[in-house]
Amino acid sequence: MTSQNVKRAKAGDDFAIQTFNLTRKFNSLVAVDGIDLNIKRGELFALLGPNGAGKTTTINMLCCLLKPSGGTAQVLGYDILKQPFKIKETIGVSPQETVISEHLNPQENLVLIGKIHGIDTRELKSRSQELLETMGLEARAKDQVRKFSGGMKRRLNIMMALIHNPKVLFLDEPTLGLDPQARRAIWEYIIRLKKEKTILLTTHYMDEADFLADRIGIMDEGKIVALGTSRELKTGLLDILEKHTIVIHAQNFTQKVISEMRTRYAEVEVTEDTMVISDKQLGFQEIVDLLHISGVTVSSAYTKEPTLDDVFLNITGKELRE
Amino acid sequence: MRLLALASRNLKETYRDPLALGFLLGFPLVFMLLFGAIFSGDETPNYAIGVIDEDNTPLSQAFVDEALAQVPVLEVSTYDDTATALRDLKFGDLKAYIVIPDGFGQQVNSNWQGDKADITLNITYDESDIMVSEQIVTIINATTRAFAQIEVPITINAEPIYIETEIDYMDFIGPGIIVFGILIIIPTAARTMVSDKEKGMLARLLTTPTRPIDFILGYSLGLVLLAAAQIIIIMLATWLLGLNMTGNPFLAFFVFLLTSLCCIGIGMVVASLTKTENQAEPLCWLFAMPLAALSGCWFSIELMPSYLRTFANAFPFAHTIEASRAILIRGVGLEAISYDFFFLVGWAVAIFALGVILFRRSMRS
Ligand SMILES: Nc1ncnc2c1ncn2[C@@H]1O[C@H](COP(=O)(O)OP(=O)(O)O)[C@@H](O)[C@H]1O
Ligand SMILES: [Mg+2]
Numbered sequence: 001m002t003s004q005n006v007k008r009a010k011a012g013d014d015f016a017i018q019t020f021n022l023t024r025k026f027n028s029l030v031a032v033d034g035i036d037l038n039i040k041r042g043e044l045f046a047l048l049g050p051n052g053a054g055k056t057t058t059i060n061m062l063c064c065l066l067k068p069s070g071g072t073a074q075v076l077g078y079d080i081l082k083q084p085f086k087i088k089e090t091i092g093v094s095p096q097e098t099v100i101s102e103h104l105n106p107q108e109n110l111v112l113i114g115k116i117h118g119i120d121t122r123e124l125k126s127r128s129q130e131l132l133e134t135m136g137l138e139a140r141a142k143d144q145v146r147k148f149s150g151g152m153k154r155r156l157n158i159m160m161a162l163i164h165n166p167k168v169l170f171l172d173e174p175t176l177g178l179d180p181q182a183r184r185a186i187w188e189y190i191i192r193l194k195k196e197k198t199i200l201l202t203t204h205y206m207d208e209a210d211f212l213a214d215r216i217g218i219m220d221e222g223k224i225v226a227l228g229t230s231r232e233l234k235t236g237l238l239d240i241l242e243k244h245t246i247v248i249h250a251q252n253f254t255q256k257v258i259s260e261m262r263t264r265y266a267e268v269e270v271t272e273d274t275m276v277i278s279d280k281q282l283g284f285q286e287i288v289d290l291l292h293i294s295g296v297t298v299s300s301a302y303t304k305e306p307t308l309d310d311v312f313l314n315i316t317g318k319e320l321r322e
Numbered sequence: 323m324r325l326l327a328l329a330s331r332n333l334k335e336t337y338r339d340p341l342a343l344g345f346l347l348g349f350p351l352v353f354m355l356l357f358g359a360i361f362s363g364d365e366t367p368n369y370a371i372g373v374i375d376e377d378n379t380p381l382s383q384a385f386v387d388e389a390l391a392q393v394p395v396l397e398v399s400t401y402d403d404t405a406t407a408l409r410d411l412k413f414g415d416l417k418a419y420i421v422i423p424d425g426f427g428q429q430v431n432s433n434w435q436g437d438k439a440d441i442t443l444n445i446t447y448d449e450s451d452i453m454v455s456e457q458i459v460t461i462i463n464a465t466t467r468a469f470a471q472i473e474v475p476i477t478i479n480a481e482p483i484y485i486e487t488e489i490d491y492m493d494f495i496g497p498g499i500i501v502f503g504i505l506i507i508i509p510t511a512a513r514t515m516v517s518d519k520e521k522g523m524l525a526r527l528l529t530t531p532t533r534p535i536d537f538i539l540g541y542s543l544g545l546v547l548l549a550a551a552q553i554i555i556i557m558l559a560t561w562l563l564g565l566n567m568t569g570n571p572f573l574a575f576f577v578f579l580l581t582s583l584c585c586i587g588i589g590m591v592v593a594s595l596t597k598t599e600n601q602a603e604p605l606c607w608l609f610a611m612p613l614a615a616l617s618g619c620w621f622s623i624e625l626m627p628s629y630l631r632t633f634a635n636a637f638p639f640a641h642t643i644e645a646s647r648a649i650l651i652r653g654v655g656l657e658a659i660s661y662d663f664f665f666l667v668g669w670a671v672a673i674f675a676l677g678v679i680l681f682r683r684s685m686r687s
Pocket of ligand 2: 055
């Protein structure tokens with residue numbers, strides 16, 4: 001055993017998923033370009049990026065569906081190249097496309113995956129019952145799933161990744177193509193799984209990553225271009241841009257107040273009842289006090305946060321969603 | 323456990339799919355009812371045929387008087403020379419005439435003694451009337467076989483010969499229709515496997531500890547059970563519609579089941595070479611339909627050019643029809659069909675091996 005292997009094995013104690021210069025090429029296209037990730041046990045990590053960024057390819061390599069062209073990865077300390085079946089026993093995967101057995105009912109779909117993982121019939125029964133209840137499908141447990149709505153199928157798709165109680169969960173675009181209500185339902189369920197499991201989730205919805213993830217890796221053209229908590233990424237952007245923005249709502253901005261503010265701050269824009277002030281440094285209290293003294297009745301004021309979209313735009317020069 | 327879970331899922335996916343079930347059962351049953359209806363009841367056709375007995379032995383006479391004369395659809399008249407028979411054929415008074423050549427009696431006798439010998443009959447028929455001549459040839463062929471292969475040592479003059487003369491149309495068409503039903507296993511098998519590949523089920527299951535061998539056995543077991551049910555249903559239907567099951571139906575069932583294994587193997591090969599159902603399905607039909615015709619599922623292939631027969635004989639289905647006719651109609655045992663039987667076994671093993679190799683390769687990425 002080389003010293004590097006020893007180090008990796010030890011690191012595996014803290015990390016559920018580690019990638020080492022993980023690379024995948026499709027002919028000349030580099031879909032995943034040497035990424036290094038360290039995902040802690042119990043963490044919910046989101047890979048955020050536009051279509052074609054390489055998120056699915058990354059997940060497919062981690063769940064041993066696809067061989068890397070270079071580098072490797074470990075899941076719970078097992079190497080994806082050397083011990084794929086060890087990994088397959090401990091993970092749950094909800095694929096990007098909904099994959100369920102159309103002529104089976106939800107119960108049978110769950111039992112199929114459960115039996116493949118060697119869970120005994122009695123336990124399987126109670127577990128599938130429990131899952132169907134929490135996902136709100138118990139009333140339809142005996143109907144063939146081909147008659148289900150997109151949202152119901154999607155929920156079943158996720159349940160099938162959970163039936164065997166895996167330690168590590170891969171959710172590839174869990175709410176792809178769902179209406180806001182169905183998305184909410186799935187988000188709430190994912191929130192409940194946090195801490196209990198290590199979750200690697202991919203999404204191209206920034207609000208999804210923002211809402212769910214402990215940490216976010218922003219991915220573009222096969223590379224991780226930014227990494228951190230939502231807060232870290234956003235404040236990081238503020239530091240880079242050296243531009244803070246405060247938005248104030250009030251009824252009575254006078255021309256005098258506006259000119260006054262313009263002399264003090266770099267950018268001041270006013271539209272009817274809204275004033276947007278930007279500068280390298282801004283004192284929130286100072287601005288509110290100043291307006292107050294000038295006789296402006298402030299109804300609300302807040303520091304404008306950049307979105308993950310802004311972070312992505314700043315790094316790549318592209319919009320997250322076209 | 324894993325294998326059973328997969329097999330049961332595959333079985334459910336097919337039998338709960340009305341379209342798949344319709345193909346597997348509906349298609350052959352409709353064919354059978356159609357053929358059954360055409361040749362049922364009062365509408366039995368009567369074919370006038372002439373016979374010229376050049377052998378003129380007690381055996382050849384028995385063949386004409388006992389065997390041919392008792393076939394319900396044949397109206398036999400004897401002629402002294404071919405010229406008169408040919409004239410009547412040209413005038414349309416005859417559909418065909420048979421010349422029993424010198425040595426016929428001897429040939430039949432050798433068969434009765436256990437030496438397999440070729441039996442020659444010369445049949446002249448009106449080529450323009452394809453369906454009719456086709457059937458006459460089939461009927462005469464079957465009658466002759468029934469006559470020649472009775473396995474009782476007998477002295478012709480002393481004892482009357484018992485001959486199976488109840489030649490029902492279902493006896494000819496039955497085994498062919500059953501084999502046609504089995505051929506439909508090919509698209510069914512290919513569809514099951516390819517659609518899992520196309521829709522991502524295979525990929526999903528490959529993220530579980532399922533081994534490639536589990537997949538292959540899971541598919542095969544599910545499909546074999548399906549094929550067994552299908553064969554039983556169609557065999558029962560042919561029996562109800564008048565197939566005389568003289569021989570051992572279990573032996574026939576086993577021959578059919580072997581054939582269905584070949585079909586599952588072919589389906590697996592097709593599924594490995596294609597990516598979508600839309601590619602796999604037409605490919606299967608393109609393969610199965612001509613082969614059904616060439617193997618004699620719907621009509622006799624006695625008149626087919628020899629290169630086509632050689633081609634058809636390279637596949638299992640002509641052998642199955644041959645063997646199952648021998649078992650069901652003539653009542654022979656395993657020894658009599660051992661060549662066809664081992665051909666089927668060999669074919670099933672070979673195609674399965676190929677299917678497994680190709681399918682495993684198509685699973686990798
Ligand atoms: N099997 C494949 N063959 C060829 N190219 C592929 C294949 N799978 C993915 N790609 C390409 O790799 C890139 C990354 O794809 P993917 O991982 O699916 O991105 P994402 O999941 O982030 O949308 C895309 O350009 C895609 O076209
Ligand atoms: Mg994707």
